[in-house]
Each structure stands twice: as structure tokens, then as C-alpha cells.
Amino acid sequence: MKKLLILAYDFPPYVSVGGLRPYNWYRYLKEYGIEPIVVTRQWSNTHKSALDYIARGHSDQTITEVSEYGTVLYAPYTPTLSNRLLYRHGNNKYSYLRKSLTATHDFKQFLWISGAKREIYETAKKYLQKNPVDMIIATGDPFVLFLYAKKLGKEFHTPWIADYRDPWSQDKRVQANILFHNWNKMLEKKIVSTSVGITTVSGIMKYKLQEYFPQKNIYIIPNGYDPEAVSTVSKIPQSTDKLTISFVGTIYEWHPWRSFLKEFSDFIEQGEERDIQLNLYGINIETEIRKTIDELPEKSRNAIQICPKLSNMELLSRLARENVMLLFNDYSILGTKIFDYLGTRRKILLCYANDEDALRLKEAHYTIDEVDGMSKQLQVDLIRETNAGVIAENVTHLKQLLDELHQEFREKGKIECASTGVENYSRKIQVKKLADIVQSL
Structure with missing residues (x-):
């Protein structure tokens, strides 16, 4: 049975539509001859609101859960300073400071492995050192997971797939700032070009991605219901x-x-x-x-x-x-x-x-x-x-x-x-x- 390492930021128990896509991979892949290993962050789901997204993880150690469907590795999570300020003081205070900190963090995390999502990379790397897999798939956003998949794929000689739930540099919010757009466009082409294939959710997403990656195999896997x-x-x-x-x-x-x-x-x-x-x-x-x-x-x-x-x-x-x-x-x-x-x-x-x-x-x-x-x-x-x-x-x-x-x-x-x-x-x-x-x- 082939093994697939899945890098997914959103994942249950966190409640989000983005988490349902990798969860259902985890839930059903074994029935089709693929053993899934999911690496995600620790989620508590205690607030039942947007605060769950920025709440600290409940352990400084990786938590491993093994079930009949596969394995889930919950990496430790420490919020960024921006998110800690948001968590403590709400949305109306320190708005400019938080935006500046977030922009700096988003830039730095692509220059070296750093920031709040780093533990997902470290946890996946530790797993691969002892447990080889046949393929890696990273689902974005956040698109820094694509960088992690690229680095892990190169180090462990493992092919990887880029799964787009949303557009990256082609998002209008990214395109609104020419410098930010060009930076993300350069990153996207450099990182995703190393993948063996691309999956996405719709025809328009495939069409847009083919503008950047005309030689890549791009597959449409729509979302669905459980x-x-x-x-x-x-x-x-x-x-x-x-x-x-x-x-x-x-x-x-x-x-x-x-x-x-x-x-x-x-x-x-x-x-x-x-x-x-x-x-x-x-x-x-x-x-x-x-x-x-x-x-x-x-x-x-x-x-x-x-x-x-x-x-x-x-x-x-x-x-x-x-x-x-x-x-x-x-x-x-x-x-x-x-x-x-x-x-x-x-x-x-x-x-x-x-x-x-x-x-x-x-x-x-x-x-x-x-x-x-x-x-x-x-x-x-x-x-x-x-x-x-x-x-x-x-x-x-x-x-x-x-x-x-x-x-x-x-x-x-x-x-x-x-x-x-x-x-x-x-x-x-x-x-x-x-x-x-x-x-x-």
C-alpha cells in the first residue's frame, strides 16, 4: 500500500471548510489503497469562534493519533505576536502594529523556516527520517506549506503534489499591491514548478494555473459532502x-x-x-x-x-x-x-x-x-x-x-x-x- 504524507494547516477539530478537504482524504484514502499520514497543527476548538484559529496549542510535544483510517500528527503551535495581541486585546486595538507584524512574518517565512507554522515542517521532517513515504501533498492556503513540501521532497527524494483550494498570487487581494504580487508570483512559480502535479477544485482554477504552469498536469478534484x-x-x-x-x-x-x-x-x-x-x-x-x-x-x-x-x-x-x-x-x-x-x-x-x-x-x-x-x-x-x-x-x-x-x-x-x-x-x-x-x- 502506497503512503501519502498530507500537509494540512486546517484540520478537525478546528471547524472550517478548508479542513474538510484533507479530512476526507484521511477518512477514505485507505479504501483505495493509499495510507494517509496527516501533519497538521494542534487545534482546541474551545472558543467555537475565530479565536480558535489563533489560540495556542495544548502541548509543546507532537501528539500522534493512529486510527483505522491512518495517522494524524498534531504539531505544537505557538501564535505569532500579532495573533497574541489580537487574542488578548481584540480586533480594535493595535490594528496597524498587527498588520505590520503579519506582513513581516508572511515575508520572512518564505526566506527561512520560521514562524508559527514551522512546527508542521519540523514534525513532518522528523517523521520522514524514520518513515519513508511514496508521495507528499500540501493543500493551500497557507501556501508556505508548498515550500515545506518542496524542501521535504528534495531532502527525502519524494515527489510532491500542490493542491490549490484558492488562488495564490492570482488572488485580487494579492494583485492589489504590485510589489507583494510580484514577490508572491516569483515564489509560486519557483516552488510549484518542482511538483509532479497540481490538483485544484474547479475549472476556472485550472485555467488560471495553466497560465503559470502550462507544462504541468493539473487535475480537478471538486469538493463535496461527507x-x-x-x-x-x-x-x-x-x-x-x-x-x-x-x-x-x-x-x-x-x-x-x-x-x-x-x-x-x-x-x-x-x-x-x-x-x-x-x-x-x-x-x-x-x-x-x-x-x-x-x-x-x-x-x-x-x-x-x-x-x-x-x-x-x-x-x-x-x-x-x-x-x-x-x-x-x-x-x-x-x-x-x-x-x-x-x-x-x-x-x-x-x-x-x-x-x-x-x-x-x-x-x-x-x-x-x-x-x-x-x-x-x-x-x-x-x-x-x-x-x-x-x-x-x-x-x-x-x-x-x-x-x-x-x-x-x-x-x-x-x-x-x-x-x-x-x-x-x-x-x-x-x-x-x-x-x-x-x-x-
Whole structure:
């Protein structure tokens, strides 16, 4: 059985969509003849918020866990000074100092093995000194893991794969500063050119990467849903008390969340009593959203609940009880949450396909350079392909859809979802693709 060393920064018990991709490699690779060894950092998941990302590890020694699926090595973690200041004083103090420290750290970590992520490299190196593997894969970001994979591959004569969940130097936020962009572009080409192959999550990512690496084999391995977790919660019935609409995870600057909250509030305040609730799970800009909610009328405020971050299993159990899943348009990005929505077989409500204000937000804040001739509505395409939900064209259409969903719930006590072909988006199927790549390289 071939052995694959996986360098992954995000990994359970830390709750993040980025951690689900390497976790499912770990969970299913053995079924396809690959033994996984994951090297990650120590996570506590005690705060159930963004603080978990910057909290200190719970041991100065590597913690090793061996299971029927493979091995996980949890490296010690000491936060950077910037993160220690953030942890102690919050987001509003020492902002300029923290940004300066972070920029210095991000620059230095590529010049020599240093900084908060260094222990992942050291732990992997110690393991490889006694335990040879057949291949290494590093999933980014953080993209310094690609540097670690390159160095380890060279020292131990082991080929490595670069897995892109997001763009590196082609990210618009990186491109905004010409010096920072050129520095990252140089690093990216120098490091990734030494890999034996590249994997990524979508067609547009593959297209962009081929501009930099035209001679490389680039494979698309989409994200998906956890089939075991979904099977476990599949028997949980929908809520019958009130119509529940739920959103999960990160809200980006191009997401029209203010528009949705306004229309949701107007729907509640106008006309008859509305038995409806909006649940927001594990969102990233809680303070800003709470401020907006506090300005709404009382009935609307009482109909919106912000929930803490939950483990993937806890989250899916909650989502199985919900009636409708809210999704904001990410245009050329499929993202991850849509797959969990598909797996739970609850109707998806996407906002918006063609709303003027939403498109202005996209113009101002969207971080992906889109490609002529490639779809700019990937989520819309997938929802239509699977018949998994409804697409609000704009604010006016959202008003109509909220009314239709509310009426259906009152008549049937649930919201029906007649999705088809969802099983094709199981993470287990996507892991087989990775196993085939490892076996062939």
C-alpha cells in the first residue's frame, strides 16, 4: 500500500471548510489503497469562534493519533505576536502594529523556516527520517506549506503534489499591491514548478494555473459532502414549528447580506403573522451583522438567531432539521457549503442571479478574475442540474419566493426538495480521484 504524507494547516477539530478537504482524504484514502499520514497543527476548538484559529496549542510535544483510517500528527503551535495581541486585546486595538507584524512574518517565512507554522515542517521532517513515504501533498492556503513540501521532497527524494483550494498570487487581494504580487508570483512559480502535479477544485482554477504552469498536469478534484455524516442525519425530520432558513459559514464582502436581511425583515413586518426564522451558523462578521440586526424592528430581531461554530457532524444535524438553505452567489466559485446543502437534501435559496446592487458589490469586492467563455454562475448551474433549489433573480423575485416558501410550509408543514444526482458529489467519490492520481504519478 502506497503512503501519502498530507500537509494540512486546517484540520478537525478546528471547524472550517478548508479542513474538510484533507479530512476526507484521511477518512477514505485507505479504501483505495493509499495510507494517509496527516501533519497538521494542534487545534482546541474551545472558543467555537475565530479565536480558535489563533489560540495556542495544548502541548509543546507532537501528539500522534493512529486510527483505522491512518495517522494524524498534531504539531505544537505557538501564535505569532500579532495573533497574541489580537487574542488578548481584540480586533480594535493595535490594528496597524498587527498588520505590520503579519506582513513581516508572511515575508520572512518564505526566506527561512520560521514562524508559527514551522512546527508542521519540523514534525513532518522528523517523521520522514524514520518513515519513508511514496508521495507528499500540501493543500493551500497557507501556501508556505508548498515550500515545506518542496524542501521535504528534495531532502527525502519524494515527489510532491500542490493542491490549490484558492488562488495564490492570482488572488485580487494579492494583485492589489504590485510589489507583494510580484514577490508572491516569483515564489509560486519557483516552488510549484518542482511538483509532479497540481490538483485544484474547479475549472476556472485550472485555467488560471495553466497560465503559470502550462507544462504541468493539473487535475480537478471538486469538493463535496461527507456521505457518512449525511447518511447519519438523513432520517432527521424537518422542523414543523416554523419555516427556518439557514446560512452557514463565511460571509464575503460581495455577498448581499444586508439586502437579504432587509427583505427578510420587511417580509416579517408586513401583513399577517409570519412563522419564520433565520439561523446564521458560524459566521465570520458577527459584530457587524449583530449591529445591523439591532437596527431592525423587534419582531424581525426576534426572528434571527446567530449560532456559534459547530463541528461538521453537529452542524449537519442542525441543518437536517431546517427547511431552506440560504446561499449567496459566488459566481465563478462553487465553494464548499453548497455540497453540504446538497447532501442534506434541503431546498437551496440562492441570492441573487442578477440583482443590480449585488452586482455592484461584486464589481467592488470580488477577488476572482473571471474568464470569458467559462460560466460565471457555477452555483446556479449546479442547483439547476440537480433540481436542488430556487434562484432569486433580484430583490423583487426574493419577495415572491419568500411568500411562496412560506405558503408551502403552511400548507404542507415542510419544504419539499426533489433533487437528483446528488450522490455524484460525495467526497468519497472525489477522494477516489486523488487516489488514482497518486497511483499514476
